[in-house]
Amino acid sequence: MIRLRDLLLGRRLANREQAERKIGAWEGVPAMGLDGLGSSAYGPEAALAVLAVLGAAGPKHLGAVMTPIVLLLAVLFASYWQTIRAYPNNGGAYIVSRENLGTSAGLLAAAALMIDYVLNVAVGISAGVGALVSAVPALHPYILPLCLAILAFVTVMNLRGTLDAGRLFAVPTYLFVASFGLVLVLGVWKTVTGGGHPHAAVAPPALHATTQAVSLWLLLRAFAAGCTAMTGVEAVSNGMSAFRDPPVRHGHRTLAAIVIILGLLLVGISLLAHAYGIGAMDQTKDGYRSVLSQLAAAVAGEGVLYYVAIASLLAVLSLSANTSFVDFPRLCRLVASDGFLPKPFAIAGHRLVFSIGIAYLAVTAGVLLVAFGGITDHLIPLFAIGAFLTFTMSQAGMVVHWRRKKRTGERVWLHLAINGVGAVTTGVALLVIVVAKFAEGAWITMLVIPLVIVLLKSIRRYYLRVEQKVHDPTPLSLDSAKPPIVLVAIEDWNLLADHALTLALTLSPQVLGVHLAELGGPDEGYNQKLQERWERNVAVPARAAGFPAPRLVVLQAEYRAIHAPVLQLVRELELQHPDRSVAVLIPELMKQHWYQKLLHTHRARRLRRGLLKHGGTRLTVMSVPWYLEARTLAVAPQEEVGEEGVKKAPDLPVAEDESRREKDRVVV
C-alpha cells in the first residue's frame, strides 16, 4: 500500500542519504535566489513610485537613487563573501551575532530574521499573484485561492527537500534571467544606436509635467523604498548547510550568481527607465502596468519575447517565497538546538529537511494571507526593517570577528575594512528606512521583535529548569529496590486476562486482580461469574505452581470514570506500603482496522491516560497488548527497519551471584 505521504513527498530518506541531498550553485540560485532576483521587479518600481511626484523628471533621477543602492549591493556582496568563508557551516546573522556580539544580539538577529521570513512568504506570494492578476484580470476573484494554492505548492516542494525545490524552480529562474537579459541587452543596444533616445516599440504612458522640485528628503525616501531591491542577498549565508562539499565554493558561486545577475538587472532597468522615460503607474487604478512590463514592451514590443519574459517574471515573483522556505527552517533548527525554540524544530523530517519549521512557516504565512485576503501591501513597510537590521548585525558581528583575529596577529585589515564599510552603510540605510517608514508600519516590527526575544528567552529558561529538575548526579541506588505491587485490570476472564496475569505473576509476588463494577452505568452491575471463575482459573493454578494466589478486588466505579477507583486503591496501597511502588497492568485489545475504533470502548487507553495523568512517580502503567489477527513476531515495515536484516541480538546479562540477588527481593 502506497501511503499518501510517500506519494506527495517521495519515500522516506535515511540519515545516511544526507550527502546526496545537498545542492550546488545550479540548484542554489533557484532555491535561495528567487527572493533576491525578484527584488529587481519591485525595488526600482518602489523608488520610481516615490519619484512619481516629479512627473516626467522622475525617471531622470532614478540613477541618483539606484547608484548608491548598487554600490551598497557591492559592499554586501564583498561582506557576505567573506562571512561565508569565515562560517562555512552557517554564516547567518544569528550565528555571526551570537558568536561575536553575544547571545542577546544573536536573539535580536534571529527574531528579526524570523519575522522577516514569515512576512516575505506572505508578501512574496501576494505580490506575485497581484502581478499575475493585473496581467490576467479574469483571475481577479481568485486572488486568495491562488495565493493559498501557490503556498501549498511551495510548501510541498520544500517538504520534499531543498534539492527537489531547487531543481524544479530552476526552469522559471533561468528562463527569467535569459529573457530579461535579452530585453536589457536589446534595450541598451537600441539606446546606444538611438543616441540615448531610443524609439519605443510600445510607447509607455506619458508622464505629467514636473510640478515639484527635487529635495534631499524625496531622494532619501526613494532610496529607502528602493532598498527593498537588496533583500534576499543574505539568503545564501543563512542556508549554507544546504550545500554539498566543499560548501564554501558552492556558496560563493551561488552568492556571486545571484548578486551579479541582480546588479546587472538593476543597472539595466535604471538606464532603460531613464532612456525610455518609464515611470511607476498607480497600482490602484485601472490599466496599471508594472515598470518591467512597460520596459519589456517598450524595448521588445508585445511579441513572444515579451510574453516569455513577463510569464517567467510572474513565476519568479510567485516563487520568491522559496527563499524563506529554505532558510527559515534552518535558522529555526539552529535556534532550537540552542534551546530557544521548541525541540521539534531541530528534528529532521521525512525527507531530511526540518519539516516542523516548514509547516510552521506555511501555517503562519497562510494565516496572514487569509487575514489580509491575499493583499498584503500593508505588510511591506514591516519587513524591510528586519532585513536591514540583520544586514547590520551580521556586518557588525564580522567586524568583531576580524578584530579578534587581528589580536592573534593575522593580517585582516582588508576584511575588517570591507565588513566595517558594510556595517556602517547598512546601518545608515537601516536608520533611513526606520525614519522613512516608521509611521507606515515599521513601528510594529520594532514592537514585535522584543516580544519574540522575550518568548525565545522564556523557552530557553523552561528547558534549563527541566534540565535542572531531572538532573541526576548520583548512581543507581538499589538497596531498597523491591518489585512493585502489581494490579491487573480485569474486565472478564478471557485470553487477555490470562496473558496479563501470567506476566504479572512473573513480575512480582504481590498481584491483585482489579475489576470495576458499574463502569457502564448504574444498570450494569458487575460480572457475577467472574469471582467464581477467578478461583478456578487463577487462584487454584497459581497456588499449584507455587505462586502466592492473587485475589480479585471488585471496585465500584461510582462516577464511571475508569481511573478514579483504581487510583483510590493505588493511593491506599501506597500509604500502607511506603517502600513499594505499584504497577498497573492493562490488557489492551489492539485495533488493527479503522472500524474497530468505532466499535470498542477504548477503556484500556483511557485507564492508562487517567492513571498516568493523575498518578505519581510511584505508579507505573504497563500495556499488555492482544491482537485478534495473529502477530506472533514483531515485524516493522521494511523501509523503516532498513535493509540490514536480522542482526545477532546482544548477549543478555547473566546473574553472577543469583542467590544474593534473590535474597534482596522483598516478599511481604
Place this chain on the structure above:
Amino acid sequence: MIRLRDLLLGRRLANREQAERKIGAWEGVPAMGLDGLGSSAYGPEAALAVLAVLGAAGPKHLGAVMTPIVLLLAVLFASYWQTIRAYPNNGGAYIVSRENLGTSAGLLAAAALMIDYVLNVAVGISAGVGALVSAVPALHPYILPLCLAILAFVTVMNLRGTLDAGRLFAVPTYLFVASFGLVLVLGVWKTVTGGGHPHAAVAPPALHATTQAVSLWLLLRAFAAGCTAMTGVEAVSNGMSAFRDPPVRHGHRTLAAIVIILGLLLVGISLLAHAYGIGAMDQTKDGYRSVLSQLAAAVAGEGVLYYVAIASLLAVLSLSANTSFVDFPRLCRLVASDGFLPKPFAIAGHRLVFSIGIAYLAVTAGVLLVAFGGITDHLIPLFAIGAFLTFTMSQAGMVVHWRRKKRTGERVWLHLAINGVGAVTTGVALLVIVVAKFAEGAWITMLVIPLVIVLLKSIRRYYLRVEQKVHDPTPLSLDSAKPPIVLVAIEDWNLLADHALTLALTLSPQVLGVHLAELGGPDEGYNQKLQERWERNVAVPARAAGFPAPRLVVLQAEYRAIHAPVLQLVRELELQHPDRSVAVLIPELMKQHWYQKLLHTHRARRLRRGLLKHGGTRLTVMSVPWYLEARTLAVAPQEEVGEEGVKKAPDLPVAEDESRREKDRVVV
C-alpha cells in the same frame, strides 16, 4: 477550577443518584409528548391540504377523514396501555418484536425506529423554524442558523438529562395546552351559540368554489396525510426506563395525558375548521398562514390569547425533537446491549443519560439540516412509514404475546382483541401510506431499512467473532512462566532513567538499556558521554547490589522512526529466546501544562504507540511516568473518587512457599 463541561451540563452524577433522576408524568408529557402534541398542528393541515382541490367543500369532508384517525388513535391508546403494563421496563417496538416475533423482526423495528427518530429531529426543528419564520418574516435569512441553534439547545438540555429537559420544556408545553384548550372551548361555544355558523373575529381567507367531486382515493390520500397526527404516540412505550417507580403508573399517566390532549385537539380542530370554513393555504405563496393560526384568529381575534397560543405552538413545534432525544438513546442502548450497535451506545454518560446516542442523533440531524439548508419538507414522506411500521410490529408482537399467555391458561381475550384490532388497523394504515407516498419518497425508507439491518447484524457478527477469539476455557498455565527480558529506553542519564532502571532491575534479571542514535537526524550523532556514565552510574552499583549488570545497547535510528530499531531488537531477542517475552520500559516526562505539549518531542508516546501497533503479544510496554511538579501520592479529583475517603487497602497475597516459587523463576 470549574470545567466548561460542568458549567454547561451540570456536575457529574454518581451511579447511586439514578433513582432521583427519573421522571413522573408531569415531566413525562413535555419530555416525550411534544412530538405527539405538535402533530395536532400538521396532521389536520396535511389532510386539508389534500382536500384543498375540493375548494370550499374541503373543510366539510375533514370530519370524514379525521374520525377514523381519532378512532385509530383510541385503538393505539388502548394497545400501548397494555404494552406498557406487559413490558414495564421498555415496551418499545424493538423489545416487543424481538421477544415475540424474533430477532430479525426486532431489528426491523429498531431500524425503522432509528431512521424515524433521526428524521423526526430534522423535520421537527425545521417545521418549527418554518412556522416561526412565516410568523416573523424578518427572520427568513436565518433559517439554518436558527435550526442549528435549537438543535444545539435541545442537545445540551438532553445531555443534562431527561429530567432537566422535561422540567424546562414543561413551561411552553402546558402554556400551549392551556391556550389552545381555551381557543377550542371558546370556538365550540361560539359555534353552538351561533347555530353551527359562528361569526369569525378575523375571517379566514375565502376558499374557491368546488370544482371537483369527492373520490375515495382523495379521501384515502387525505387520511394517509392526516395520519402524521398520530406519530409520537409510541414514544412513552419506548422511554419507559425514564420513569421513576412504579414505572407503569407514571407511564400510563403520561400516555393518557398525551393521547387525551391530542385527541381533544384533533376533534376540536376538525369541528372548528368545518364550522369556520378554514382550509389549508399554499405554503409556497406569500401571505401563507397555518390552519391553527387562521383558527385561533377566527375564534379569538388577534389579541393576547392569539399571540400566546401561537407563540407556545411555535415553541412546541420547535421542541418536538425532544421526543427523539429521550427515546433514541434509550433504544440504541438496548440494541447496543444486544451487541447490534457499538458498545459505547450502552454506556451512561456524565449525567446518567446515554450521551453517545444523544451526540450521534444531534450530529446526524445536524448534517441533514445543513444538507437541506434547514428546509426538510422533502423528508416528511420518508418518515410516516417508519412510524406506522413500528406501530404495526409492536401490535403484532403483542398479539403473539397474548397468544402465548393464553396457552398458559390466562384469560386474555380482551387484550388479544385490542392488540389484534390495533395490528390490523395500523397495518392497513401502513399499506395506505406506502401506496399513497411511495413515489414521494417512501421508497427511500424502504431501501434504507434493509441496509441498516445488514449493518446491525454485521456489528453483532463482529462482536461474536471477537468473543470467540478471546474466549479462554482453560485456567492459567504457569509452568513455563518466566520474567520478561526488560529493555529500558534511555535518552540521557537523568532521574527518569534512574527511576526506570531501578524498577527494571526489580522486574527481571535480564535488563538492557537501549539508546537510539541519530534519532533527530543525521547531524545528531549519539550521546557520547552516556556510555561512560552508564558504567559508573548503572553497571557498577548494580553489580555491587548483586544484580546482573545491565548493558547499554546503542541502536541506529536510520529513518528517525523511533519504534523501528527497537522493534528490530525485540524481534532478534524473540527469535533467540523463544521462551521469553520482552517488556520495554519507557520513561515519560508527564506534561502537566498545555505549553509543555508544544515544547517536547512526544517521543515516549510515539515509541509506545509504535511498539504496541507493530509489536506482538510477546511484547509489553511499560510507561514509567515522571512529574516535574511533585506528585508523590496519587490523588484523584474529589468528585470522581467519591466521598468515602480512604478505605483500608485489601490484604496482599503472601507467598506460602517462597522457596518453591523462587525455584520456578527462570534465570538465563
